[in-house]
Amino acid sequence: MKIYFSGSIRGGQQDTDLYAELIQELKQYGTVLTEHIGSKTIDTTMTDQEIHDRDVMWVKESDVVIAEVTVPSLGVGYEIGRAIDMKKPIICLYRTINGKSTSAMIRGCSELQCFEYSNISKAKEILKTQLKTK
Amino acid sequence: MKIYFSGSIRGGQQDTDLYAELIQELKQYGTVLTEHIGSKTIDTTMTDQEIHDRDVMWVKESDVVIAEVTVPSLGVGYEIGRAIDMKKPIICLYRTINGKSTSAMIRGCSELQCFEYSNISKAKEILKTQLKTK
Numbered sequence: 001m002k003i004y005f006s007g008s009i010r011g012g013q014q015d016t017d018l019y020a021e022l023i024q025e026l027k028q029y030g031t032v033l034t035e036h037i038g039s040k041t042i043d044t045t046m047t048d049q050e051i052h053d054r055d056v057m058w059v060k061e062s063d064v065v066i067a068e069v070t071v072p073s074l075g076v077g078y079e080i081g082r083a084i085d086m087k088k089p090i091i092c093l094y095r096t097i098n099g100k101s102t103s104a105m106i107r108g109c110s111e112l113q114c115f116e117y118s119n120i121s122k123a124k125e126i127l128k129t130q131l132k133t134k
Numbered sequence: 135m136k137i138y139f140s141g142s143i144r145g146g147q148q149d150t151d152l153y154a155e156l157i158q159e160l161k162q163y164g165t166v167l168t169e170h171i172g173s174k175t176i177d178t179t180m181t182d183q184e185i186h187d188r189d190v191m192w193v194k195e196s197d198v199v200i201a202e203v204t205v206p207s208l209g210v211g212y213e214i215g216r217a218i219d220m221k222k223p224i225i226c227l228y229r230t231i232n233g234k235s236t237s238a239m240i241r242g243c244s245e246l247q248c249f250e251y252s253n254i255s256k257a258k259e260i261l262k263t264q265l266k267t268k
Contacts (some may be wrong), residue, residue: 008206009233009238009262010206010237010238036256047242048238048239048241048242049243049244050242051238051239051242052238052239052241052242052243052244055243056237065149071141071206072144072205072206072207072208072237073206073208073211073237074203074206074207074210074211074214074236074237074240075206075211075224075237075238075239075240076208076211077207077208077209077211077212077213077214077215078211078212078214078215078237078239078240078243079211079215079220079239080211080212080215080216081207081211081212081213081214081215081216081217082215082217082218083215085215085216085217085219090211096188100144102208103144103207103208103212104143104182104185104186104209105182105185105208105209106208106209107182107185107186107191108181108182108183108184108185108186108187109183109184109186109212110183116168117232118251121154
């Protein structure tokens with residue numbers, strides 16, 4: 001199974017360690033195409049168009065998209081929008097921080113599955129339940 | 135001409151006045167479907183799914199999508215992703231703040247037109263040039 005993991009890059013560096021842990025967990029279910037999301041180093045050798053085209057190709061190739069949607073991100077929202085039109089199964093995970101939840105556009109989209117979680121163990125449980133049937 | 139204006143709602147309240155001014159400008163070119171984006175009051179009477187479904191319907195109905203992409207936003211990214219698959223003309227406007235530009239996924243997408251601007255007058259000039267041919 002090919003997994004596209006999506007998380008905020010420029011806006012969400014505070015969550016990089018969490019992304020890395022989720023990616024590590026996801027690797028037991030398949031190949032994570034976007035392992036770099038869990039790295040604190042941003043690759044600056046690629047142009048924006050190269051990054052865009054590679055990422056859209058990876059979404060196309062993937063069997064499932066897992067998005068961490070706690071931190072607002074244009075890129076993550078964009079990838080979810082594209083993935084919906086590609087009819088990919090999409091699982092969104094988010095935490096509520098200071099009473100702020102994730103976007104209404106994400107929570108209100110019936111074409112994806114959106115789960116709130118409080119800590120990494122809960123996130124792993126959600127992934128287990130969701131991915132064991134895929 | 136029906137115009138879908140997209141801007142950050144929950145994350146971008148600091149830009150509401152700017153959105154309101156852009157919407158006011160856009161009204162001379164056509165009908166702005168999303169006039170509420172320029173309001174400081176968030177409508178809480180609708181469910182997330184109602185908001186999502188209405189907004190996607192408006193993107194479908196629109197002749198052009200104008201997105202202000204300075205503030206990271208899942209909803210704005212999502213709408214751009216959906217609009218691309220609907221083959222809508224998309225114009226993105228952004229400011230560079232504290233050396234931070236907009237997302238690589240937006241700037242690197244060849245299916246939309248992305249413009250940096252420094253103040254509202256420049257934004258109006260860009261809209262004039264882009265919209266007079268539509």
